[in-house]
Amino acid sequence: MNTSKHAIIGLLLAAIALFAPTAQAQQAGTQFIGITGYxxxxYGANGAAFFSGFIDYLHLVNERDGGINxxxxxxEECETEYNNTKGVECxxxxxTRAAAGPTAIHPMSTGITYALIDRAPADKIPLITLGYGRTDSVDGRVFPWLFPLLSNYWDAATGxxxxxxxxxxxxxxxxxxKIVLLYHDSAYGKEPHPVLEAESKKLGFELRMIPVPHPGNEQQSQWLQIRQYRPDWVIVWGWGVMTATSLSTAQKMGFPRDRMVGNWWAGSEIDTEAAGDAAAGYYAASLNLAGRDFPVVREIQKHVLDKGKSQTPAKTVGSVLWNRGMAAAMMTVEAVRTGQGKFGKKPLTGEQVRWGIENLNVDAARLNQLGFGAMVPPIKVSCADHGGSGLVRFQQxxxxxxxxxxxxxxGDRALVRKMVEDSAAKYAAEKGIKPACLSS
Amino acid sequence: MQFFFEVLIGGLLSGVMYSLVALGFVLIYKASGVFNFAQGAMVFIAALAYVTLAERFGLPFWAAFGLALAAMVLIGILTERVVLRPLVNQPQISLFMATIGLAFFLEGLAQLVQLWAFEDLSPRPLRLGIQDAPIERLMSDFNVLVSSFDLFAAAVAAVLVAALALFFNKTRIGRALRAVADDHQAALSVGIPLKYIWAIVWSVAGFVALVAGLMWGARSGVQFALTLVALKALPVLILGGFESIAGAIVGGLIIGASEKLAEVYLGPYVGGGIEGWFAYVMALLFLLVRPEGLFGEKHIDRV
Structure with missing residues (x-):
């Protein structure tokens, strides 16, 4: 009796979990966006800030404009925990959630991006990897379905x-x-290796690359090596707890923080606040500006946050990663808008959205119109260039x-472009891809 | 040579940090013969309880520590009541599975507490007032880098081990606990109150988790990644033996020193990053030679 009672309760719970409607389940006639978040x-704190910004912007488009045209x-948001296997599951x-597909996927993980490189073209679903992912996918003739928008890791490293x-x-x-690259031992951390090696040859600096095992909350041996090597600078390619630990261990080893530069995933308030005093003086490249002093942030405050449409904590609003998530959503929305110009005002398929992203042109005037101002640099995508301006701005x-x-x-755009083309051509040869632009 | 010693000392002191976590596992294992999968989550929730009381409510250290300890004792008692009591005399694997469930529950609970107290999931800095900076004197006289915080952690671990050793060997509860670990049913039959013992041991494990959480949290902030420090404790346990407090310490020292030395001296030949798995390889080799660990009890099963 007891066993069967338990079994019935278990079945009921499972049924509830399976069939419970999600808050924003796909509705007919809408443009459905699949979100692989964490x-x-x-890495949840970082992901939460990014995806809150992303979703708050989607809310804004619905609440203020009634959608896109x-x-x-x-x-629907699916939890990946920054784990490649779960990313693929999500x-x-x-x-499968909407007839037209999930619009475009933002994996928010270089590892998950690599895991999806073969799947996405087969499913005709574009991947937008804003400021991360596989760098040579800038060459849209070889990677028609991948869009490393704004900037990529090689631009970051050369910058x-x-x-x-x-x-x-x-x-x-x-x-x-002497420069040390202290990197997260993952696909993400290994991405800048080739371009830094090329830069080291070109400019004559000595380069040493030291990996930090996941998640990076213990860096004693790495920093002892750094102490022995006595580099002039340390480049921090960190994510999540790794960055804060790098800063606190640098303090412990007596390495000056103003000789450390992070990339844009190692440069948010989340990283520096956790490190406390140890973070003062630390530099980071940034992909977008932080702050609330942008019209779009005020609009979100008015139409979304004040109306209780979102759970975003007040202090997250205007943070580096929240603003970045918002910018990522904006580019997705603008790509759909561009696509609608060609295919009509209806929910678009992945293929149609892909065309929209490839023809995306958000210039300074449009950025101002959208209320982003100087938060991100303007972007113009083409088949040959799936990236963006490659611009970075340094902050301390x-x-x-x-x-x-x-x-x-x-950074060194000529070097990056050449390496992108060489690497993409090599990939094309390996996979038997004939580089070409897709017409639609 | 000076660098070798620096790596060695740094490794030993890191090992002490692993031992702090490993101790919690040992306690539970001694009392219930089960590997407590939730120990990492307990470290996280304990540190979070402290940081919430100290930072959010501005309580002084001892008040925050005391209340956080009370919270851990409560969790210990509830764990006994809700999770363990229904599983008395069930196979060990059931208890182990229950601790997996407990880990998920505590991780979720911790995140809820964090959202409630601090609005978001950002890592919370935890200040104990001890600088994680090199000791100047050693630095200038011998050019050897030793962090004052690491030394403090080592001292804390020493006190903790001494206290636990006394508790287990010299008190009635300690002896009762060892009896329970040997055989639930036999212990019950001679009148040892199993429920009471389990609640105590889970509370003590909560206390150890709190100390470990404070030490780890002070270094890299209180955040979810604290749950993963448990992964570092597993090879320590295999090496030291699951039932031995001394083993947790010695195992921690061996693992800490050898993984740092390996990373620094062998790492460069294989592209580095071996620290993450080196400890497991060592533990594996150790299993082949001495499956019960350095200080573990050798069980002979008659068939």
Whole structure:
């Protein structure tokens, strides 16, 4: 009796879990957006900030504009925990949720992006990897379904080298300098290796690359090696707890924080606040500006947050990652709008959205119209260039907040482009892909 | 040579941090013969309870510590009442599975508490007032880097081990606990109150989790990643033996020192990053030679 009672309760619970409607389940006639997000696990704090911004912007489009040209947005978020296997599961689940598909997937993980590279083209679902992912996918002739928008890791790495050169007094001064790349031991952390090796050959600095095992909350041996090696600069390619631990361990080892530069995933308030005093002086490249002083943030406050449409905590609003999530949503929405211009005002399929992203053109005037102003640089996508301007801006943590210490600047774009084309051509040859632009 | 010693000392001191977590596992294992999968989650929730009381409500250290301890005792008692009591005399694997469920529950509960107290899931800095910075004197005189915080952690671990050793060997409860670990049913039959013992041991494990959580949290902030420090404790336990407090300490020291030395001296030949799995390889090799661990009890089963 007892066993059967338990079994019945279990079955009932399972049924509830399976059939319970999600808050924003897909509704007929809407543009459904599948979101592979993460809010739990060791990277949950970072993911929560990003995806809150993403969803708040979708809310804004629905609440203020009634959707995109009258087509309302619906969405579903699936928890990946920044885990590649779960990322693929979520992707497979989300793609079945609406007849037209999940619009475009933002994996928010370089590892998950790699896991989806073969699946997405087969399913005709575009992947938008804003500021992460596989770098050579900038070449849209080989990777028609991948869009590393805004900037990529090679632009970031060369930008950081240029920033270090500026601090040292010119590129000529980099010769004989020692730079360490301290990286998250994952697909994400390995992405900048080739371009930094090329830069080291070109500019003559000594490069040493030291991996930090996941999740990175213990870095004693890495920093002892750094202490012995005595580098002039340390580039931090961290994510989640790794960045804060790098900063606190640097303090422990007596390494100056103003000789450390992070990339844009290692440069949010979440990283520096956790490290406390140890973070003061630390630099990071940024992909977008933080802050609330943008019209779009005020609009979200008015139409979404004040109306209780969102659960986003007040302090997350305007943070680095929240703003980035909002920018990522904006580009998705603008791509759908672009696609609607060609295919008509209806929910678009992945194929149609892909065309929209490839023809996306958000210039400075449009950014102002959308209320983003200078939060992100303008972007124009083409078949040959699935990336963006590649611009980065450097900021420094003063102990309380991030302060910009440079203008928008680019790294070695010529070098990056050449390496992108070479690497993409190699991939095409391996996979038997004939590089070409898709017409629709 | 100076660098070798620096790595060695750093490794030993890191090992102490692993031992702090491993101790919690040992306690539960001694009392119920089960590997407590929820120990990592307990470390997280304990540290979070402390940081909530200290940072959100501005309580002084001892008040926050005391209340956090009370919370852990409550969790210990509830665990006994709700999770363990229905499983008395069930196979060990059932108890183990129950601790997996408990881990998920505690992880979720911790995140709920964090959202309630701090509005978001960002890592919370935890300040104990001890700088994680090199000791100047050693640095200037011998050029050897030793962190004052690491030394403090080692001292805390020493006190903790001494207290636990006394508790287990010199008190009635301690002896009763060892009897329970040997055989639930036999212990019950001679009148040892199993429920009471389990509640106590889970509370003590909560106390150890709180100390470990404070130490780890002070280093990299109180956040979800604290649940993963448990992964570092597993090879320590295999090496030291699941039932031995001394083993947890010695195992921690061996694992800490050898993984750091391996990372620094062998790492460069294989592309680095071996620290994550090196401890497991060592534990595996150890299993082949001495399956019960350095200090574990050798069980002979008659068939």
């Amino acid at each position: 809010r739990v696990g060791p 009258g087509i309302r947005l619906s969405w 992707y497979e689940r989300l793609k 950081i080298v240029k920033f270090i050169a500026m601090r040292e007094g010119g590129e000529a001064k980099l010769a004989k300098k 943590w003063d102990g309380k907040q991030w302060k910009a210490v440079s203008d928008w600047m680019s």
